[in-house]
Amino acid sequence: MDFTFHAPTTVHFGKGKENLVGSLIKELNVKKIMVQYGKSSVIKSGLLDKVKKSLTDNGIQFVLLGGVEPNPKLSFVRKAIEIAKEEKVEMLLAVGGGSVIDSCKYTALGAVTDIDVWEFAMGREKPILALPVACILTLSAAGSEMSNSAVITNLDLNMKKGCSTELNRCVFAICNPELTYTVNKYQTACGIVDIMAHTMERYFTDYPDTPLTDGIAEVILKSVIDAGKVLMNDPENYDARATVMWASSLSHNGLTACGRENYLAVHQIEHAVSGEFDSVAHGAGLAVLFPAWAKYIYKQNVKRFAKFARNVWGVLDDDDQSASVKGIEKMACYFASIGMPKSLSEFGIEKSAIDRLANLCTFNKTRTVKSYIPLGFNEVKQILELSF
Amino acid sequence: MDFTFHAPTTVHFGKGKENLVGSLIKELNVKKIMVQYGKSSVIKSGLLDKVKKSLTDNGIQFVLLGGVEPNPKLSFVRKAIEIAKEEKVEMLLAVGGGSVIDSCKYTALGAVTDIDVWEFAMGREKPILALPVACILTLSAAGSEMSNSAVITNLDLNMKKGCSTELNRCVFAICNPELTYTVNKYQTACGIVDIMAHTMERYFTDYPDTPLTDGIAEVILKSVIDAGKVLMNDPENYDARATVMWASSLSHNGLTACGRENYLAVHQIEHAVSGEFDSVAHGAGLAVLFPAWAKYIYKQNVKRFAKFARNVWGVLDDDDQSASVKGIEKMACYFASIGMPKSLSEFGIEKSAIDRLANLCTFNKTRTVKSYIPLGFNEVKQILELSF
Numbered sequence: 001m002d003f004t005f006h007a008p009t010t011v012h013f014g015k016g017k018e019n020l021v022g023s024l025i026k027e028l029n030v031k032k033i034m035v036q037y038g039k040s041s042v043i044k045s046g047l048l049d050k051v052k053k054s055l056t057d058n059g060i061q062f063v064l065l066g067g068v069e070p071n072p073k074l075s076f077v078r079k080a081i082e083i084a085k086e087e088k089v090e091m092l093l094a095v096g097g098g099s100v101i102d103s104c105k106y107t108a109l110g111a112v113t114d115i116d117v118w119e120f121a122m123g124r125e126k127p128i129l130a131l132p133v134a135c136i137l138t139l140s141a142a143g144s145e146m147s148n149s150a151v152i153t154n155l156d157l158n159m160k161k162g163c164s165t166e167l168n169r170c171v172f173a174i175c176n177p178e179l180t181y182t183v184n185k186y187q188t189a190c191g192i193v194d195i196m197a198h199t200m201e202r203y204f205t206d207y208p209d210t211p212l213t214d215g216i217a218e219v220i221l222k223s224v225i226d227a228g229k230v231l232m233n234d235p236e237n238y239d240a241r242a243t244v245m246w247a248s249s250l251s252h253n254g255l256t257a258c259g260r261e262n263y264l265a266v267h268q269i270e271h272a273v274s275g276e277f278d279s280v281a282h283g284a285g286l287a288v289l290f291p292a293w294a295k296y297i298y299k300q301n302v303k304r305f306a307k308f309a310r311n312v313w314g315v316l317d318d319d320d321q322s323a324s325v326k327g328i329e330k331m332a333c334y335f336a337s338i339g340m341p342k343s344l345s346e347f348g349i350e351k352s353a354i355d356r357l358a359n360l361c362t363f364n365k366t367r368t369v370k371s372y373i374p375l376g377f378n379e380v381k382q383i384l385e386l387s388f
Numbered sequence: 389m390d391f392t393f394h395a396p397t398t399v400h401f402g403k404g405k406e407n408l409v410g411s412l413i414k415e416l417n418v419k420k421i422m423v424q425y426g427k428s429s430v431i432k433s434g435l436l437d438k439v440k441k442s443l444t445d446n447g448i449q450f451v452l453l454g455g456v457e458p459n460p461k462l463s464f465v466r467k468a469i470e471i472a473k474e475e476k477v478e479m480l481l482a483v484g485g486g487s488v489i490d491s492c493k494y495t496a497l498g499a500v501t502d503i504d505v506w507e508f509a510m511g512r513e514k515p516i517l518a519l520p521v522a523c524i525l526t527l528s529a530a531g532s533e534m535s536n537s538a539v540i541t542n543l544d545l546n547m548k549k550g551c552s553t554e555l556n557r558c559v560f561a562i563c564n565p566e567l568t569y570t571v572n573k574y575q576t577a578c579g580i581v582d583i584m585a586h587t588m589e590r591y592f593t594d595y596p597d598t599p600l601t602d603g604i605a606e607v608i609l610k611s612v613i614d615a616g617k618v619l620m621n622d623p624e625n626y627d628a629r630a631t632v633m634w635a636s637s638l639s640h641n642g643l644t645a646c647g648r649e650n651y652l653a654v655h656q657i658e659h660a661v662s663g664e665f666d667s668v669a670h671g672a673g674l675a676v677l678f679p680a681w682a683k684y685i686y687k688q689n690v691k692r693f694a695k696f697a698r699n700v701w702g703v704l705d706d707d708d709q710s711a712s713v714k715g716i717e718k719m720a721c722y723f724a725s726i727g728m729p730k731s732l733s734e735f736g737i738e739k740s741a742i743d744r745l746a747n748l749c750t751f752n753k754t755r756t757v758k759s760y761i762p763l764g765f766n767e768v769k770q771i772l773e774l775s776f
Contacts, residue, residue, distance in 0.1 A: 001565070001630035002402030007395060013646070014390030177389070211614065212631050212638070215607030223599040242389035243600050246646065250600070255643075258401070258634065 001210060001259035009146045010172040011249060013242075017174045018050055018136050022058030024172055025091065028132065032061040034089040036080065036104050038068045038096045042138065047179065051095055051136065063087045068096065070281065071274055072103040074118055074154045081110035081117070084131070091171075094135040098142020098151075098194075101135045105150035105168045108133045121152055121161035130167040136174045139183055140245040141191030141283060143198055143252025145173035153275055158360065160275035162264075175249070177241035185232060189338040190283025192228040192244060196221055197286045198251040201264050204297075204304060206372055210259035217256045218311045220247050225312075228338050265371040266293045269380055272361035273344070280347050287340035291332035292386035293371075296379070298324045300372035344387045354384045389598060389647035397534045398560040399637060401630075405562045406524050409439055410446030412560055413479065416520065420449040422477040424468065424492050426456045426484045430526065435567065439483055439524065451475045456484065458669065459662055460491040462506055462542045469498035469505070472519070479559075482523040486530020486539075486582075489523045493538035493556045496521045509540055509549040518555040524562045527571055528633040529579030529671060531586055531640025533561035541663055546748065548663035550652075563637070565629035573620060577726040578671025580616040580632060584609055585674045586639040589652045592685075592692060594760055598647035605644045606699045608635050613700075616726050653759040654681045657768055660749035661732070668735050675728035679720035680774035681759075684767070686712045688760035732775045742772045 012020055025033060035051065042048045043066075055062050065080055084092075084107055092104035092111075108131040110117040119125035137145050144150065149164040183191070203217045224247045227240035234240070250256070266289050273289070274280040298305040306320035309327020317323040336342055345351075358381040361369065368374035375383070400408055413421060423439065430436045431454075443450050453468055472480075472495055480492035480499075496519040498505040507513035525533050532538065537552040571579070591605045612635045615628035622628070638644070654677050661677070662668040686693040694708035697715020705711040724730055733739075746769040749757065756762035763771070 001627070001634065003399075005399040005401065008398075010396075011391075011393040013393065208627070211611040212607065212634055215611060216604055219600065219603030219607055223603060226599065239389070239596070242647070246389065246600055259630070 003258045005254055005258055006166060007146055007169070007253040007255065009170045009253070011146065011175055012172060013175045013246065015176055015178055017176050018047065018179065019054055021051055021093070021134075021136060021174060022054035022056070022060055025055070025060050025093070025134070026058040028091070028171065030060065030091045030132070032063075032087070032089050033091040033093050034063045034065055034080070034084050034087070034107065035093045035095060036065045036068055036100050036107070037094075038066070038070075038100050040066075041182070042095050045182065047136070047138070048095060051093075062093075063089055068100045068103045070099050071153045071160060071278060072099045072106075072151075074152050077103055077106045077110065077117060077152060080107040084111040089131070091131055092133045094133065095138065097137065097139025098144040101133070101142070101144040101170070102150040102152060104133045104135070105130075105144070106152050106163070109163075109167060117152070118154060120163045121154070123163075127163075127165055127167055132171045133168075134172045134174075135170050136179070137245065138179045139187065139191060140180055140241070140248040141194040143195065143248045145170055145175065146249040146253035148254070149252075151271070158276050160271035162271070173249070175245050177238055177245045180241050180245060181236045183235075185235070185339055186284075187281070188231050188235065189228065189340055190281045190287075191248065192224055192338060193283040193287045193290070193335060193340060195224050195244065195248050195251045197266060197290055199256050200290065201267060202257045202260050202262050203308065204301070204372070205261045205263050206301070207260045209307075213256060213258045213260055214307070216250075220251055220256065221312045223247060225334060232338055263370045265369050265375060266290050268369045269293070269361050269383060272357050273349070276353070276357060276360055277347060277349055284341055284347070287335040288342065288344055288387050289383070291328055291335070293383050294328045294331070295386050296383045297372050298328060344384070351385075351388055354381055357384055391646045393642055393646055394554060395534055395557070395641040395643065397558045397641070399534065399563055400560060401563045401634065403564055403566055405564050406435065406438055406567065407442055409481070409522075409524060409562060410442035410444070410448055413443070413448050413481070413522065414446040416479070416559065418448065418479045418520070420451075420475070420477050421479040421481050422451045422453055422468070422472050422475070422495070423481045423483060424456055424488050424495070425452075425454045425482075426458075426488050428454075429570070430483050433567075433570065435524070435526070436483060439481075450481075451477055456488045456491045458487050459541045459548060459666060460487045460494075460539075462540050465491055465494045465498065465505060465540060468495040472499040477519070479519055480521045482521065483526065485525065485527025486532040489521070489530070489532040489558070490538040490540060492521045492523070493518075493532070494540050494551070497551075497555065505540070506542060508551045509542070511551075515551075515553055515555055520559045521556075522560045522562075523558050524567070525633065526567045527575065527579060528568055528629070528636040529582040531583065531636045533558055533563065534637040534641035536642070537640075539659070546664050548659035550659070561637070563633050565626055565633045568629050568633060569624045571623075573623070573727055574672075575669070576619050576623065576632075577616065577728055578669045578675075579636065580612055580726060581671040581675040581678070581723060581728060583612050583632065583636050583639045585654060585678055587644050588678065589655060590645045590648050590650050591696065592689070592760070593649045593651050594689070595648050597695075601644060601646045601648055602695070604638075608639055608644065609700045611635060613722060620726055651758045653757050653763060654678050656757045657681070657749050657771060660745050661737070664741070664745060664748060665735060665737055672729055672735070675723040676730065676732055676775050677771070679716055679723070681771050682716045682719070683774050684771045685760050686716060732772070739773075739776055742769055745772055
């Protein structure tokens, strides 16, 4: 066990907590903020009005910027940075899910420098300063509310890239499970897959067993699996929404990486897929790619996959090899049971795209993706072939 | 689920991390600190020399103050505050376990005000400012390295009191499991009981089931129970020391209270006992009092105690009532198996002390302690009777 744990975000969790937003920002001595949001749903639901009222009541000035898209776009962020500089905002508030939060995180990094934020995404420059970011979460999925990462899509290059820095930690996150009641079944399922993927990306890394971290990961997975089943029939079940929302934060704030690491191998393949095919929802892409990756890789660590099968999926098989296979099957079946696609073809992607996607993922064969074995062009290609 | 989670301490966990201390403090732009420690063990082990070297190498001036006792004393803290003010130190560094950290926390609260810190302990004044505190942990037990609480003993009044405030969060905690190799069996066991108690004090609170929080608590308990067994025979087992050390932080940083609460009922009874009888090690006191409290209270929530018995202790009994009893028995047996006392009489305490202790705990019958039912003088008395 060797790690640094740092999850400084204050989480205000529970019913009605969105009404605290103005007073929480006032406590930070901030006078003017930019509020970013996505579609009109936060307007229709009345959430944005609540936020505006709370800000106004506390004397906080604000600039509103709606229109953040899923897989947030670099072009949008560049525009947001320009406005943030012109308006001299001191803080970013995201009202939405991971896309809105990530858009705010990149805006916060870009607003205090002349460096183009794509340089940060590509790792060619390192950010040293950022405006504070806070969020009101409306979608349980990305875990961005407590994570140190942010993902952005460059449409010119068809590339989706993450940037991890402690500057990306939200100052506070307001998490009211009720705000996710209206998230439809498909998006709810996508979120569940994303949360599970964040947990599994750390669970399946090449370290010795870590009883505490492994156990916490297994609890997160089991709780989310159970809550997902409930939500498919009862979308306004507060306890299940709460479990998924808190799991979203815990799965990606570093807790499940203590003594392990965060390879994010499947995420990186998925970023290539949803970077190229904008219609692919991140979670749905992961639901196809995770079982494919697992089928490809499990023989590299059968013991670990057997542990996963037994502790998460209740597989009783004594044989590690067949337990592993059954665990992966159960995972794939679960994803299907909550309405997730089983093949990339369900997105209208054709097998002819495989080479292009494998090239995108490996930056034209110039890098490998870290996993139990390094995944280069050929390995990624085989995983993609298992995704059809 | 309704909670605020805030655990901002950066944990630097792993071998050799103590050598980072000087550079970590330098990053905070701090020029002069006070280093507190307990007995000569940190001198003998060479740890203090390493710390001094790291501080000197990074140009940090320091005042050394050794002699913090277990159950740290108000009188010592008052003296430390005087020195901290005279020397104009800007930060406190604790090199030790919970007692040293708590002594530093109180010193940090007192160094920036004219209010006597006992007023904070008694809740008659509320601290609004504190110097930053960091620690190098040498004992896995109190969880003070990530918690918002600190406990102090006033020998004049024979009272031991905690003070919880976000100002008590360490800026950083250096946790190297190797630094706990020399902790003897008895103290190791005391630490394990304390960690388990912190987890159980939140687990046994009057809230509906919280799958994620409950599951994490159960994982912490099981991991620590297993690691404790290993350490009784193999005190230099790195993985087991690491599990216990990280569990110490997680059990008391708020994670196991999400959607629940922290009653600390048994802790409050124990504080009366070890406040009055300075020979009682906190963990050893808890090892006697926790089963006694459980025997007294379990009928108030048989379902919860049955869940505990099944998920933590592997009790298979279908009947909630008898499962509960078996779980409590297993807990008591485990404590005994790691060398903990089974009765207050093993500390040389006589039954005639019961009334005095119940009075101390309830401030002469002026308060009740929160549990499934409020524990007043009579209830505490019955729990104490079950402790013999």
